[in-house]
Amino acid sequence: MTNPNSSAGLLERLFKLSENKTTFRTEIIAGMTTFLTMCYIIIVNPMILSETGMDHGAVFVATCLAAAIGCFVMGIIANYPIALAPGMGLNAYFTYSVCLGMGVPWQTALAAVFVSGLVFIAISMFKIREAIVNAIPMSLKLAIGGGIGLFLALIALKNAGIIVDNPATLVGLGDLKQPTVLLALFGFLMVVVMHHFKIRGAIIIxxxxxxxxxxxxxxxxxxxxxxxxxxxxxxxxxxxxxxLFTASLIGVIFVFFLVDLFDSTGTLVGVSHRAGLLKDGKLPRLKKALFADSSAIVAGAALGTSSTTPYIESSAGVAAGGRTGLTAVIVGLLFIACLFLAPLAQSVPGFATAPALLFVGVLMIQGITHIDWDDITEAVPAFLTIVFMPFTYSIADGIAMGFISYALVKLLTGKASTVPYMVWIIAVLWALKFAMFGG
Structure with missing residues (x-):
């Protein structure tokens, strides 16, 4: 019989290992597996955010600590095998759209992330979050993910020198004979091949x-x-x-909120479904999981990083047998251990992270296959959402065009009654923003 005062007894009480049909050893392996698939973020995130003028070393520490805090809260309070870290796409929006595109100081952008986290905490206490998610048409949800995928791909190709500025055509093909370009292409193929053969840690390798x-x-x-x-x-x-509370920056807060809303909710449900943790199609302890997500955003902003979000890579740990929060706690401990690897993170050249961004783009765009392309009233808004993100170099503008076009197309085709009220509200707000303040 297990001694209730022993470490094994404590872990059993805290994570309910037996009830979830798992063991300490299995959870350790699952945690290490998840970590290997997502630890590339400690290298990529500081590199992206440092382009705003933020200190690379400080962002590296903030990335590790924000990830660890999110994992600990998710593991100990919600008891889910879902790891968190600063999100890809959200860090790109923070850097390239808000700071470099709009000229917003990174300190103000961090404040916007912080406020979006507070909004998350507020709505997570009630059922507002689920109501918002359910009200947004599936085609727009899928299109937002696909558009961010293309946005990341454009950034990756630019950073690698594969795509360059061309005064005549806006963009053009770079010099493919350059060593850095060839290495970036080689790295991307390496990730693809390793992913095909299910080699853990393909991106970081x-x-x-x-x-x-x-x-x-x-x-x-x-x-x-x-x-x-x-x-x-x-x-x-x-x-x-x-x-912070100007019209343009309220829009920034809204985009941080909206993108993370879909990203985190989709990841929570998707990973939990794969782990067999859903009951009657619903996620038990949902409020606790949402609290872990939102509190990690607030903590991350205070530390100095863009929004922290659940990682779909957690499904790798679930596939390895992870079923409880102990998996997430192990991931958090490994992020803490990474604090001593700052010199390695600073040694990575920019082109070496381009394959990671490009491959994440591949993963994110896969969802657009589920859009109903046969229904033109769904296809057009989804298409505009997807293409406006990379072509305007702005996730926010893509989301705005998606909502506005969705409302207009449905209205002009006699389907206005099928548009959820939340879509009308968001579309009108974006339209007013463009009318009063421009792009």
Whole structure:
């Protein structure tokens, strides 16, 4: 009989291992598996956010700590095998659309993330979040994910030098003979092949291999693997709320909120379904899971990173047998251990992360196959959502065009009564924003 005071007894009471038909060893393996599939974020996130002027080392620490906090809360409070970290797509929106595109200081952008997290906490206490998600047409939900996938692909191709500026045609093909371009293409193929053969950690392996080759060829400087933990002071509690509540920045808060709303809810349900944790199609302890998500956003913004969200890569750990929050806790502990790997993160050249962004784009765009392309009133708004994101270099503009066109097309084809009231509200708000303040 298990001693209730032993560590094994504590873990059993906390995570209900037996009830969920799992073991301590299985949860450890599952946690390590999930971590290997998503730990690329400790390299990619600081690289993206540092383009705003944020300190690379501080963002690296904030990324590790925000991920760890999110995993711990999800694991201990909600008891789900779902790991969290700063989200891909959201960090790109933060950097390229808000800070570089709109000229918003990163301190103000962090304040917008913080407020969006507070809104999440508020609506998660009630059933407002589910009501909003259910009210948005499935075609627009799927299109938003697909559009972000193309947006990430454009960023990846630009960072790798595969796509370059062309005054005559806006964009053009880069010099494919450049070593960095060839290495980026090689890295992408490496990820694809490893993913096909179900090799865990394909993305991080690709990044490390490209970094090693780049160092050997003298294309980048190797700064070591293990070192002192960087100071988080340059980003910690640096949020600037002054001037945040203007029309344009309220739109920014809304996009942070909306994108994470779909991303996190979809991931929670999808991973839980694969783990067999849904009961009658519903997620038990949903409020606790939503609290873990929203509290991680707030904590991450305070530390100095863009929105933290559940990772679909958690399904890799579930496939390895993870069924409880212990899996998420293991992932959190491994992120803490990564704090000592700052020199390695700083050694990675920009082109080495391009394959990761491009491959994540592949994964995100797959959902558009479920859009009803035969219904033109669904297809056109979905198409506009998808193409406006990369072509305007703005996730927000893509979402706006999707909602506005959805309402207009349905209205003009006599299907206005089928449009949920929430879509009308969002469409009108975006239309007013464009009318009063422009793009």
């Amino acid at each position: 690709s990044i490390l291999v490209l970094t090693a080759i780049s160092t050997f060829l003298g294309l980048s400087e190797f700064k070591g693997v293990v070192g002192q933990i960087p100071s988080i002071a340059p980003t910690f509690m640096q949020m600037d709320f002054e001037g």
